[in-house]
Amino acid sequence: MDISSKTTARPPVDDVQPVAPVDKAAARGATRPGDRIFLGFSRGSGIALLAIMAAIAAFLTYRTALALADNTGNFLTTFEWDPAGSSTGGKPYFGIAVLVFGTVVSSVIALLIAVPVAIGIALFISHYAPRKLATPIAYVIDLLAAVPSIVYGLWGALVVAPNLTGLYSWLDDYFGWTGVFEYNGGAPRSLMTVGILLAIMILPIITNVSREVFLQVPKMHEEAALALGATRWEVIRMSVLPFGRSGIISASMLGLGRALGETIAVATVLSPSFLINASVLDYGGGTFAQNIASKFNEASEYGQDALIASGLVLFVITLLVNGAARLIIARRKEYSGANA
Amino acid sequence: MSTTTPTPPGPLVERPATLKAATLPRWSPLAVALGSAAVAVGIGLGAGLHSRIQWGLIAALLFIAGSYALAVAVEGTRQARDRLATSLVWVMFLLAVVPLASLIYETVQRGIKVFDVYFLTHSMGVLSDEETGGGIYHALIGTLQQVLLASVIAVPIGLLTAIYLVEYGRGKLSKVITFFVDVMTGIPSIVAGLFVLSFWILILGFGYSGWAGAMALAILMMPVIVRSTEEMLKLVPNELREASLALGVPKWRTILKVVLPTAIGGITTGVMLSVARIAGETAPVLLLVWVNPLINTNPFEGSQASLPLYVYQQYAAGTDASYDRAWAAALALIGFIMILNLAARGIARWKAPKTGR
Numbered sequence: 001m002d003i004s005s006k007t008t009a010r011p012p013v014d015d016v017q018p019v020a021p022v023d024k025a026a027a028r029g030a031t032r033p034g035d036r037i038f039l040g041f042s043r044g045s046g047i048a049l050l051a052i053m054a055a056i057a058a059f060l061t062y063r064t065a066l067a068l069a070d071n072t073g074n075f076l077t078t079f080e081w082d083p084a085g086s087s088t089g090g091k092p093y094f095g096i097a098v099l100v101f102g103t104v105v106s107s108v109i110a111l112l113i114a115v116p117v118a119i120g121i122a123l124f125i126s127h128y129a130p131r132k133l134a135t136p137i138a139y140v141i142d143l144l145a146a147v148p149s150i151v152y153g154l155w156g157a158l159v160v161a162p163n164l165t166g167l168y169s170w171l172d173d174y175f176g177w178t179g180v181f182e183y184n185g186g187a188p189r190s191l192m193t194v195g196i197l198l199a200i201m202i203l204p205i206i207t208n209v210s211r212e213v214f215l216q217v218p219k220m221h222e223e224a225a226l227a228l229g230a231t232r233w234e235v236i237r238m239s240v241l242p243f244g245r246s247g248i249i250s251a252s253m254l255g256l257g258r259a260l261g262e263t264i265a266v267a268t269v270l271s272p273s274f275l276i277n278a279s280v281l282d283y284g285g286g287t288f289a290q291n292i293a294s295k296f297n298e299a300s301e302y303g304q305d306a307l308i309a310s311g312l313v314l315f316v317i318t319l320l321v322n323g324a325a326r327l328i329i330a331r332r333k334e335y336s337g338a339n340a
Numbered sequence: 341m342s343t344t345t346p347t348p349p350g351p352l353v354e355r356p357a358t359l360k361a362a363t364l365p366r367w368s369p370l371a372v373a374l375g376s377a378a379v380a381v382g383i384g385l386g387a388g389l390h391s392r393i394q395w396g397l398i399a400a401l402l403f404i405a406g407s408y409a410l411a412v413a414v415e416g417t418r419q420a421r422d423r424l425a426t427s428l429v430w431v432m433f434l435l436a437v438v439p440l441a442s443l444i445y446e447t448v449q450r451g452i453k454v455f456d457v458y459f460l461t462h463s464m465g466v467l468s469d470e471e472t473g474g475g476i477y478h479a480l481i482g483t484l485q486q487v488l489l490a491s492v493i494a495v496p497i498g499l500l501t502a503i504y505l506v507e508y509g510r511g512k513l514s515k516v517i518t519f520f521v522d523v524m525t526g527i528p529s530i531v532a533g534l535f536v537l538s539f540w541i542l543i544l545g546f547g548y549s550g551w552a553g554a555m556a557l558a559i560l561m562m563p564v565i566v567r568s569t570e571e572m573l574k575l576v577p578n579e580l581r582e583a584s585l586a587l588g589v590p591k592w593r594t595i596l597k598v599v600l601p602t603a604i605g606g607i608t609t610g611v612m613l614s615v616a617r618i619a620g621e622t623a624p625v626l627l628l629v630w631v632n633p634l635i636n637t638n639p640f641e642g643s644q645a646s647l648p649l650y651v652y653q654q655y656a657a658g659t660d661a662s663y664d665r666a667w668a669a670a671l672a673l674i675g676f677i678m679i680l681n682l683a684a685r686g687i688a689r690w691k692a693p694k695t696g697r
Contacts, residue, residue, distance in 0.1 A: 032592075034590050034592045034593070035590050035591050037592075038591075038592035039504075039592075041500055042500040042501065042503045042504035042508060043504050043508065043513070045496070045498075045500035045501040045504065046500075046501045046504045046505065046513065046514070046517045047513075047517075048497055048501075049497065049501055049517060049520065049521060049524070049562060049563075050516065050520055052524075052559060052562075053520050053523075053524060055535070055539070056527075056531070056532075056535040056559075059535055059538040059539045059543070060531075060535060063542065116432070117435055119432075120428060120429045120431075121429075121432055121433050121436050123429050124429045124432065124433045128429050128430070129433075140437065142681075143678075146616060146617075146677055146678070146681050147440075147443060147620075147674065147677075148619070148620020148622070148648055148673055148674070148677060149620065149621075149622065150620065150622045150648040150652055150670070150673070151443065151447065151620070151651070151670045151674055152443070153652070153655070154447075154651060154655055154666055154670050155443045155446060155447065157655065158446075158655075158663065159442065159443075159446050166394055170394070200439045203436055231419060231421070231422035232422055232425070232426070233421055233422040233425035233426070254526065257526040258526070260528070261526075261527070261528020261529070261530065262528070263528065263529060263530040264622040264623050264648070267652075268652065289530045289623065292530055292623075292627075293530065293623055293626055296627055301542065304537065304542065305542070307534070308534050308537070308538055311530065311531050314528060314530070314531060315527070315528070315531045318526055318527065318528055318531070319523060319526075319527075321526070322522070322523045322525070322526035323523050325526075326519065326522045326523060330519075
């Protein structure tokens with residue numbers, strides 16, 4: 001891109017005829033027809049991307065407006081999902097209260113499990129693993145990201161869930177009194193199981209982003225700590241973690257974005273219900289994406305509009321979470337660039 | 341400043357044999373690991389715990405506590421804390437490997453049962469859920485066509501956008517595009533599906549088809565392609581561009597003939613990884629392609645099937661025969677995606693741009 005800066009310093013080659021001076025606009029290359037067409041196409045593609053984002057927001061909002069116009073329940077606080085109006089005599093009655101609860105609870109569980117593990121793995125790759133092992137290990141973590149979510153769902157429903165009854169009974173025995181870990185038997189297809197599965201699924205993205213940040217820590221900081229006699233853990237605690245804090249935060253938010261929108265794995269594992277249950281081990285709750293996937297097949301056109309309305313809420317939430325995460329990362333880039 | 345040397349600085353004659361503080365031998369973590377695993381198995385058998393997850397947890401806890409206690413006794417608290425962190429980090433890493441290993445093991449072991457040539461070359465037809473037999477031929481066709489169509493839409497737009505961002509973009513527009521591409525990476529797949537549903541099916545009135553699914557997949561694919569292509573174009577040395585421009589080659593031909601060929605390996609890798617990503621997407625396909633147990637080779641007309649959707653549907657059927665089919669199809673899907681991944685990485689290594697000065 002810096003065409004002018006370096007080339008001028010070179011000595012001119014003798015046998016090249018001096019070209020006639022051209023005006024500046026032509027020299028910049030944007031006036032040749034080929035250049036103009038090409039620039040038009042590439043700029044057009046970029047604008048097309050923006051247009052798609054705008055169209056997503058516009059169309060979803062339009063269908064949402066159609067759905068909400070006839071809704072007799074309060075969209076935000078209603079606990080039922082009955083757009084066909086089967087229990088209210090044909091009047092649509094639906095709201096997202098349960099979905100908000102289920103989505104938040106399962107994503108928070110996923111984050112609580114995934115963030116410490118991901119930081120551990122990122123540290124392992126950047127500071128602990130033997131040099132030769134670091135690349136293959138990073139590749140193994142990438143493989144976790146490559147597994148399709150439906151396979152996670154199948155595995156979670158048929159392999160993980162049956163193995164969790166023991167753990168849940170144990171939690172119930174010792175922590176059941178808190179109310180959060182009450183378990184009444186039955187197939188463990190609860191928000192907790194979903195949270196565990198989501199944690200595995202968002203592990204790679206949190207690990208990868210944190211690892212990038214940990215590798216950016218100035219070597220001087222670490223060497224200074226080592227020279228003062230710090231152990232490896234003290235180096236990490238004093239120089240790596242403080243430097244990487246904002247990176248960890250934005251990595252977690254990117255993971256949160258993934259967890260909020262995960263559809264098919266949740267739809268496979270969860271036994272949804274439109275009851276809110278204080279215990280995360282028992283049935284209760286659903287998530288936005290899961291509700292759309294499970295209710296879609298039997299929905300009428302109006303029912304589909306109602307699902308689109310809940311999808312719009314999900315879209316806005318993930319947009320905010322992802323946008324915030326990206327802004328934090330972008331600020332970090334400038335900072336570390338000045339530091340290097 | 342070491343606090344671990346217990347000997348005070350005394351007269352010369354009392355100098356200790358070595359200046360180093362007492363350290364544990366190198367094999368001690370391994371020994372502690374083996375010991376705690378053995379004890380955990382003993383506890384598990386003794387207390388009659390059935391869940392192997394619990395066995396693993398007990399072993400991990402024993403390992404952490406054991407190595408900490410040992411280090412406190414021999415090396416002092418600071419070293420012990422360091423060892424505690426080390427063993428925690430190792431445990432975290434193993435925690436992440438266990439699910440991956442279990443997932444691949446279970447998929448292969450349960451999927452291999454009905455995975456054969458018949459399974460790959462037959463559709464479900466009118467088979468009921470309880471019957472054995474049937475296959476994924478129709479789903480394979482559907483997935484391949486949808487992914488191909490999605491790539492046809494997404495690859496040109498993605499490549500051109502990346503070219504704009506790297507070769508032309510300096511102003512506000514490119515900053516806005518970069519930000520929204522980043523945000524777009526995080527769009528839940530089901531939202532992309534709902535968008536195509538709302539405008540293509542509900543407003544324009546077209547039916548469910550492979551093409552509708554392909555459009556949603558293309559939306560998911562574009563930002564991934566833009567990001568990876570951008571990274572690759574940035575790696576192309578500026579000298580190449582300058583040399584070409586200095587010879588009087590127009591900028592657009594410089595990009596097409598010099599910049600793109602130099603980065604083509606990395607770009608191919610990015611495209612293949614994005615294909616691998618969308619090939620496993622179920623949610624948009626569920627909303628837009630519907631389910632068709634029969635072979636439909638026309639992606640523009642009528643409902644189709646797709647591999648991930650097939651897994652979901654066979655799982656939902658809930659019979660033994662359909663579970664077997666679901667696992668076998670999951671095996672096929674994972675195999676397809678892993679091959680794409682490995683091939684993509686192979687190409688990346690083979691055609692890596694030479695960045696040396």
